[in-house]
Amino acid sequence: MMDAAGIDKGALAAHLGHGRPLEKSQLALDHGLAFERKVTSQGATPLVPLLRHALELTLPEVAYEDVNSVGSDHDTSSLGLRHARTSHLVLDAARGKSEPRTLLDHPVLRLTVGGHPVYLEPDVVAFQCNGKFHIVEIKSFPVIHGQADPVKVTAALFQAAAYVLALRELLEGDGLSPEHVSDTVVLVNPRNFSLRPTATSQSASLQIKILSRHLNRFDRLPELLDRLPPHTTFDxxxxxDKKPTRPRGDLVAALATTRPHYTPGCRHHCDLALHCRAEARNRGNIKALGTAVGEDLAGIDTIATALALADEHLHPSRDQKDITQALRHAHRIHADLRTGHA
Ligand code: SF4
Structure with a gap:
């Protein structure tokens, strides 16, 4: 609801006294920027062999265009201008009208979210000769001995999924097939602890399906809004002096009416994560302990219920019998360890 309404969740979090979740240090930001510059330097020369390998490209040569500053002397042109240029290049390339733009750097795409256009800035769009577009994401988290952090990979694939959908929207809007955009995206990461890049092709089809489902749910917004108390606002x-004057308690109460379902994954994509985590912990919500614990204790909503079942203060329902047995076993081991009888 908040995304559809275009609410600045970062501003809400700041007013509530929360920083941005997983905020990167300046050192990490500089490292990420240095890596991106290295990969896209000299017309993305270092990127080309990686893409050839990851996507099995056989292009003899590669056309490159940086869409960062078009039609102006500024370093970065307006989003609208960059979006217009990106659309022109992509559509011409898709129709085979122009020299295929094999690599578009700093393109701007547009995705409709809840009826509103949202601008997105992928790192690179790679265009293959046989008519397939691929999104390339340059990420600063490392691939160590061939393995990257799976949580970060999933977050990157969700990001790429939004770009894939935006690119498909652009093509469909011009009467072209969305099939021109591949589900396969390329992640470019530093190898081990160096700035040397490595690229892997990954399927983002699952993330594309999930994101499409979420976006389609925006069509049900009126239904969701009907469940909110009248006059609810996040203003x-x-x-x-432009500083917020709304009492914090009032804002917290308004946020609670949306019944947020916090999971630790929220920290990777939502500015309100620290607020929702604090609220979930206050309510003793099991999911605040992580996805694995939530799955292990499926059917139990709160930490208080799990503890009451474990120390036999609560009788389990039929569905809770197995998990209660496991909890009581763990409770006995824990008690034995504490008393030194183990
Ligand atoms: S539940 Fe997660 S996604 Fe929803 S507002 Fe809270 S942190 Fe954001």
């Missing part, structure tokens, strides 16, 4: 009531 920060800025004063003449």
């Amino acid at each position: 920060l009531a800025p004063g003449p």
Whole structure:
């Protein structure tokens, strides 16, 4: 609901006194920027052999265009201008009208979210000769001995999925087949602890399906809005100095009406994650302990219920019998360890 309404969740979090989740240090940001510059330097020369390998390209040569500054002397042109240029290049390439733009750097795409256009900035769009577009994501998390952090890979694939859908929307809007955009995306990461890049092709089809489902749910927004108490608002009531004047308790109460379902994965994509985590912990929500614990204790909603079942203060329902047995076993081991009888 908040995304569809275009609410600045970062501003809400800041007003509530929460920083951005998993905020990167300046050192990490500089490292990421240095890596991206290295990969896209000299017309993305270092990227080309990686893409050839990852996508099995056989292009003899590669056309490259940086869409960062078009039609202006500024380093970065407006999003609207860059989007217009990106659309022109992509559509011409898809129709075979122009020299295929094999690599578009700093393109701007547009995705419709809840009826509103949202601008997105992929790292690179690679265009293959046989008419398939691939999204290339340059990420600064390392691949160590061929393995990258799976949580970060999934987050990157969700990001790429949004770009795939935006590119498909662009093509469909011009009467072209969305099939021109591949589900296969390329992640470019530093290898081990160096700045040397390595590229892997990954299927983002699952993330594309999940994201499409979420976007389609925006069509049910009126239904969701009907469940909110009348006059619910997330307005920060800025004063003449533009600073929010809304009482924090009032805002927290308004947020609670949306019944957020926090999971630790929220920290990778939502500015309100630290607020929702604190609320989930206050309510003793099992999911605040992580996906694995949530799955292990499926059918139990709160930490208080799990503890009451474990120390036999609560009688389990029929569905909770197996998990209660496991909890009581763990409880006995824990008690034995504490008393030194183990
Ligand atoms: S539940 Fe997660 S996604 Fe929803 S507002 Fe809270 S942190 Fe954001």
